[in-house]
Amino acid sequence: MIDDHSTIPVIGAAFDNINRAWTADPDIFIRETGKVISVGEGIARVEGLPNVVTDELVKFANGSLGLAYNLDPDEVGVILLGEENLIEAGDEVFRTERVLGVPVGDALLGRVVDALGRPLDEKGTLRAVSYYPVERPAPPIMNRVSVSVPLQTGIVTIDALLPIGRGQRELILGDRQTGKTAIAVDSIVNQKDTDVICIYCAIGKQRAEINRLVSDLQKQEAMEHTIVMSASSSIPVGLQYTAPYAATSMGEYFMEQGRDVLIIYDDLTWHARAYRELALLLRRPPGREAYPGDIFYIHARLLERCTRLREEYGGGSMTALPIIETQAQDMSAFIPTNLISITDGQIYLSPTLFRKDVLPAIDVGKSVSRVGGAAQLPAYRMVTDELRLDYAQFEELEAFSRFSSRLDEDTRRQIERGKRIREILKQDQFDTMPVIQQVALLVAVTQGVFDDMELPEVKKAARKIRMNIAARLDEVADKITRGEPLNSIDRRNMEESVKTLLEDLSQNSEQEEGV
Incomplete structure (x- = not known):
């Protein structure tokens, strides 16, 4: 295997001049050649080329390239890197003494x-x-x-x-x-x-x-x-x-x-x-x-x-x-x-x-x-443990609830919380979220901010929070981006900001309905 990048030839135009072992006469050069025995299904069998090595590029008469892969005593198995219909049995093939480069x-x-x-x-x-x-x-x-x-x-x-x-x-x-x-x-x-x-x-x-x-x-x-x-x-x-x-x-x-x-x-x-x-x-x-x-x-x-x-x-x-x-x-x-x-x-x-x-x-x-x-990022660590536990419990309880219609209040509450976590984790393609938006939504859902909200409204509320949270928590967003951990005050501010946003949204919705 060659690791000297300067020895790798240009693929394409420069192949007309590669691999020429020049003698004293500039019009004569020596190259090791072989002959195609058979070709088909993306491989060619070649006889000759006694000194070819594994993964060496070989060149066919029509200019196509191949990769020497099987080195058997009587023949060489070549993986074709071009169209096989341009190669026929009996065609000449010769070594390049190069490996494939890009x-x-x-x-x-x-x-x-x-x-x-x-x-x-x-x-x-x-x-x-x-x-x-x-x-x-x-x-x-x-x-x-x-x-x-x-x-x-x-x-x-x-x-x-x-x-x-x-x-x-x-x-x-x-x-x-x-x-x-x-x-x-x-x-x-x-x-x-x-x-x-x-x-x-x-x-x-x-x-x-x-x-x-x-x-x-x-x-x-x-x-x-x-x-x-x-x-x-x-x-x-x-x-x-x-x-x-x-x-x-x-x-x-x-x-x-x-x-x-x-x-x-x-x-x-x-x-x-x-x-x-x-x-x-x-x-x-x-x-x-x-x-x-x-x-x-x-x-x-x-x-x-x-x-x-x-x-x-x-x-x-x-x-x-x-x-x-x-x-x-x-x-x-x-x-x-x-x-x-x-x-x-x-x-x-x-x-x-x-x-x-x-x-x-x-x-x-x-x-x-x-x-x-x-x-x-350290900002995730204040919510991920609780989130992972709540979501794992929800998946087990949801599967169990299919077999029973009688569930105690705590179990129902956990299932409802889990449904809201799953709703927050849903995401459309190309709708990627910055870190501040992710952390704010995860803090909100793990602290039960969405618990009293109807499930169809959770997605709408999450969208509104994403649009407005960065402006309200710009200092916290900078802190998260720098990789600094968030303390309890930052978490409380984030939770209060989300609640305030939801209250404002609720009031705006009521006013729109009144109008």
């Missing part, structure tokens, strides 16, 4: 690129700062520092109950159409006023879906700080396999410059399937569910590159939100359990909650953040 730098921000870093958005060519290898070793343990700086997603349930820190790897999983991508996109949108660079890597998705996502990011003014890597289902499977590694290399450039990066892998289920397809075609021994034996390793070496570095090594961070799809709510399947064991926690989206219109459909009981309060 362009990196600020020029990629706001662009849509493929797995080789080529632009797909018709905005002109890219002027890369440098080229990084797609495969790079993860930072050593001694170069890392513990995760302690929060990454705000703007989603109340996550920021309050499942906090994510810069440098953390938090898995998002759930069945089809439960809102996994929506959470990732909201997390990107919430970074538009921060210094966080976002990378969205789409693997195996339809082009129309990727175009729709890019359009949403543009409407939310979040594209300026985002790189979108498109590895749609219509491209060669080899590019789908290399896409997440290429996206990670792009993020590592910013991390080593001391900047913070958020990277989304959507989704690694398709990535695992792409690798299984390649492995079976290359005749690698299949294991459980026909996946090859190193299926755990391909994701472990990818996610281990996401971390937070010490100041002397750049001080940047890369936060990963890998997404995987479950089948029939089975979290114990092969790929989900692999990813759960690699990551620092998971956010599970329940189809049952989704059908009940509880959005985002996050099942708090099955979700966890193993970083926890270490990467959470």
